[in-house]
Amino acid sequence: MEGFGGKVAVVTGAGSGIGRALAIELARSGARVAISDIDAEGMAETERQVKALGAEVRSDQLNVVERVPFVLYADAVKEHFGKVNQIYNNAGIAYAGDVGVSPFKDIERVFDVNLWGVVNGTKAFLPHLIASGDGHVINVSSLFGLMSLPGQSAYNAAKFAVRGFTESLRHEMVAGKKPVAVTCVHPGGVKTAFARNATAAEGIDVQAAAAVFDKYLANTSPQAAARIILTAVRKKKPRALVGPDAKVLDLLVRAMGARYQDLFSVFTGLSVPKPN
16 A cells, blocks of 8 residues: 555554554554554554554554543644644444434434544644644544434434534635545445444344344455555545445435435344344
């Protein structure tokens, strides 16, 4: 992967999955990497793999929901490396539950991590990205930021918001002639523990839903996802669709318009098992 030598890249949610794969691919490409995660054990393993490649890496335990520590973290990373070129706002959580049965606190938690974590990361690092003269914001939304499914209202809402926030930010950078590119990433099914680590409303069998996801939907490896994302970053594309499912379903939604909702409603039993 060319185009990353000498860059300083920050990856949140780097303790596993796409975040770990991004950190490793960036390190392999010659970037200096700052990684963070709330999972200290997973982050330590990512750090070990990055160091094995001979790359410079800074590792910090970070909860992306906590705004003030995030801002202080951004300043510390800039001081450590001397500059920051890229922020990959990748940290996120999964949750399943219909609107009627999902407690407010669970919906708020999804928003806090999946939306406010992205906003916090973008705001904290944006001044440093502008100062670098060659900045790039990469915000990870989801295929569920392009289409919705029943039982995913909180997750859909947060990921649609990430998409809107990121696309608006790109307008602002272009209009303001700021030296910052912006990319919104929409992964489809990726072979990670993301679905297995999900939480859910009372009565929903998370593991059954995860088994369906892993068997039928998770067709892209984290390594392949990372390479797709980094190719889009290198080319400064505004949007990256990750995986064949993301590409196909994006086209389907565009073709059908709002009618796709009726089609996908019949798959509720497969996508999100109903409460007992």
